[in-house]
Amino acid sequence: MTNASEVLSSIQSAFPGAVLDSRVESDxxxxxxxxxxxxxxxxxxxxxxxxxxxYSGSAGVDWIARNEMEVVxxxxxxxxxxxxxxxxxxxxxxxxxxxxxxxxxWNANWYEREIWEMFGINFEGHPxxxxxxxxxxxxxxxxxxxDFKGYPDLTTGERAVAITTPEGYTExxxxxxxxxxxxxxxxxxxxxxxxxxxxxxxxxKSDSEMIMHLGPQHAMVPGPFLLDVLVEGERVxxxxxxxxxxxxGIEKIMENRTWLQGIVYTDRMCYVASxxxxxxxxxxxxxxxxxxxxxxxxxIRVILEELSRIQSHLIGTGExxxxxxxxxxxxxxxxxxxxxxxISLIESVTGARLTHTFVRFGGVRNDLPDDFAEKCKSTxxxxxxxxxEFIELFAQDAIYQKRMENVGVLSAExxxxxxxxxxxxxxxxxxxxxxxxxxxxxxxxxxxxxxxGTKGDCADRVDCRLREILESIYIIEQCLDRIPAGxxxxxxxxxxxxxxxxxxxxxxxxxxxxxxxxxSDGGDKPYRVKVRGPFYATLQTLPPLLEGVYIADVVAxxxxxxxxxxxxxx
Amino acid sequence: xxxxxxxxxxxxxxxxxxxxxEVTRLYPEVMMELPENExxxxxxxxxxxxxxxxxxxxxxxSCIEMVHFKYGNPLKNKKxxxxxxxxxxxxxxxxxxxxxxxxxxxxxxxxxxxxxxxxDIIKGPDxxxxxxxxxxxxxxxxxxxKRIAAEKAAAKKAAAKEKPAKEGxxxxxxxxxxxxxxKEGGAA
Numbered sequence: 001m002t003n004a005s006e007v008l009s010s011i012q013s014a015f016p017g018a019v020l021d022s023r024v025e026s027d028x029x030x031x032x033x034x035x036x037x038x039x040x041x042x043x044x045x046x047x048x049x050x051x052x053x054x055y056s057g058s059a060g061v062d063w064i065a066r067n068e069m070e071v072v073x074x075x076x077x078x079x080x081x082x083x084x085x086x087x088x089x090x091x092x093x094x095x096x097x098x099x100x101x102x103x104x105x106w107n108a109n110w111y112e113r114e115i116w117e118m119f120g121i122n123f124e125g126h127p128x129x130x131x132x133x134x135x136x137x138x139x140x141x142x143x144x145x146x147d148f149k150g151y152p153d154l155t156t157g158e159r160a161v162a163i164t165t166p167e168g169y170t171e172x173x174x175x176x177x178x179x180x181x182x183x184x185x186x187x188x189x190x191x192x193x194x195x196x197x198x199x200x201x202x203x204x205k206s207d208s209e210m211i212m213h214l215g216p217q218h219a220m221v222p223g224p225f226l227l228d229v230l231v232e233g234e235r236v237x238x239x240x241x242x243x244x245x246x247x248x249g250i251e252k253i254m255e256n257r258t259w260l261q262g263i264v265y266t267d268r269m270c271y272v273a274s275x276x277x278x279x280x281x282x283x284x285x286x287x288x289x290x291x292x293x294x295x296x297x298x299x300i301r302v303i304l305e306e307l308s309r310i311q312s313h314l315i316g317t318g319e320x321x322x323x324x325x326x327x328x329x330x331x332x333x334x335x336x337x338x339x340x341x342x343i344s345l346i347e348s349v350t351g352a353r354l355t356h357t358f359v360r361f362g363g364v365r366n367d368l369p370d371d372f373a374e375k376c377k378s379t380x381x382x383x384x385x386x387x388x389e390f391i392e393l394f395a396q397d398a399i400y401q402k403r404m405e406n407v408g409v410l411s412a413e414x415x416x417x418x419x420x421x422x423x424x425x426x427x428x429x430x431x432x433x434x435x436x437x438x439x440x441x442x443x444x445x446x447x448x449x450x451x452x453g454t455k456g457d458c459a460d461r462v463d464c465r466l467r468e469i470l471e472s473i474y475i476i477e478q479c480l481d482r483i484p485a486g487x488x489x490x491x492x493x494x495x496x497x498x499x500x501x502x503x504x505x506x507x508x509x510x511x512x513x514x515x516x517x518x519x520s521d522g523g524d525k526p527y528r529v530k531v532r533g534p535f536y537a538t539l540q541t542l543p544p545l546l547e548g549v550y551i552a553d554v555v556a557x558x559x560x561x562x563x564x565x566x567x568x569x570x
Numbered sequence: 571x572x573x574x575x576x577x578x579x580x581x582x583x584x585x586x587x588x589x590x591x592e593v594t595r596l597y598p599e600v601m602m603e604l605p606e607n608e609x610x611x612x613x614x615x616x617x618x619x620x621x622x623x624x625x626x627x628x629x630x631x632s633c634i635e636m637v638h639f640k641y642g643n644p645l646k647n648k649k650x651x652x653x654x655x656x657x658x659x660x661x662x663x664x665x666x667x668x669x670x671x672x673x674x675x676x677x678x679x680x681x682x683x684x685x686x687x688x689x690d691i692i693k694g695p696d697x698x699x700x701x702x703x704x705x706x707x708x709x710x711x712x713x714x715x716k717r718i719a720a721e722k723a724a725a726k727k728a729a730a731k732e733k734p735a736k737e738g739x740x741x742x743x744x745x746x747x748x749x750x751x752x753k754e755g756g757a758a
Contacts, residue, residue, distance in 0.1 A: 257630060264663045267663075347604075347605055348605035351609035351664065357665070369605065369607065
């Protein structure tokens, strides 16, 4: 079994002098600052020699006091070992530029585009550094840098100039100040990037091809994102994705809120998974604070997170089934009725139906009510019998099978390469579950299986979710048997200021791997919070999956991913 | 059987249109039973609130404002400041309840708060207070507060009169400190 210090010594021996600074936090976490010239070679070495085949994401950090920028590459492995390597690359704040990993890892593409548009860090060798989340007007103002003053500029009120367009809309422009132009800090003429529409229209090669829009408002998508498909006849030749319609800038908002207030914002990233988002943020902060969670609180968290997983899978599957003909509309209604029971169970503990704000640093907000175990004992067997019914129902339905089986097949190798997450990855046969890979709370003591599929088609993805519900019920039953009495909060008061430090914490969201990278500079607010969302990774894999399928299958494939654009656009 | 039921159902709109004007019907017809932990509209215990404004400080949407309210406890809450919640912005996260040092702010099971105007959903302590003093009790407490304040003032005066004997040493200490400070500054 590889551990973090072995990985570090392997890098040091292969590239002497490449590791500028390093810290082995535990067996599973390695923090290393890598020479920016050698980052590509180090990553190649990690992937080829040490089985780091999962590029998990990257984060940009603006260290304005040190006058430098940092890109943190998060590398992990699909089950070969459990080390997460956080590789930092530093670059000066003037003309920041680092080497792109997009040619090495396919899924680095979106992460680097996001960092580029938010921080203005250039990625050398990136295949298409185009705006991803921001609107065209904001490109070039680098909104997540620490010296960004707002849009329009709220401090001077002069820099942003309002212009009324001939159509009657008001637009804002930021003309650079003469001093800035002289210093070369800003590009005087904002570079013109081809828009999304222009980029996709470039791909039309003949008269027989056309572009079909699915979204931003479409029955298939649970939130707004634009999926355009280039079709020739009935076949899709290429897919294009445009996201950012509901970009809220939650990571930036959390920099301006106190540590405690940040919990509220994690709820709003994805409301059907708000408990696991809470857990992820609080877990990261607990790591920096060095807090121990009382055992009873750990059990309560696990019970509620599993309940939350059940309700998320029920609504995700139900919503999806309304899209594919066959079993039709009925299962959606059955599932939403069943979900109501789970929601009331959660509500009886947290007091809210969806946005729970329940997990606290070092504990939870409320204790379980007295009749909770009783209620669970009447509800869970019922849900179990219903899920078994659903599985049987889908196995019998011929139309459902025709629409779902062997559609949108993702092989295990491809799924690993494109960095897809959660049940969609496990349906391809890769047993990659954060509850096992990066165990938190009391998960190591519990007995459960990681559900994997065989084929990786749409039917498998739905099946995986339904069988995961059964597994979650089993986990909750174990927890209810074992839960000890005791405190639910730490005795000591949680300080308002969190000591300087950084932590990366991963949980298994209903949609897959959710990680949060939290940096504290010793103040009462986070210095930087980076959310590595599961659906962001899944969404990115849609265009290659759609190539060559029928138009009718697009809905089945995109819907079976169980999306939450709100979380991708966070 | 089925036909009779259908005719009966068709009769519904006619019946309601003729007899009564119902704007909306409750569905389900019986209100759902809410759990004990429900986070609904706040309940303020005005008799114990100390007006520290920690609820207003922790609110992520800054929807809590401290306003004047008559029926509180002037002994504990000298400026008589109590929370007023803007329910147009409140997201019912419950951080204010957790933060309250005297546990006078709770969240109850009441959830309806609709109003015709934007101002209608800004609820002051008058609406939120479930426990409050009557006007007479407040007057008594105010008299008590005045009496205590007067006593304190008298005690202060008495102390000031007694002080001169001790003051010499105290002033001496202060002088010494004042002398010491510049030296420290100079050394640094």
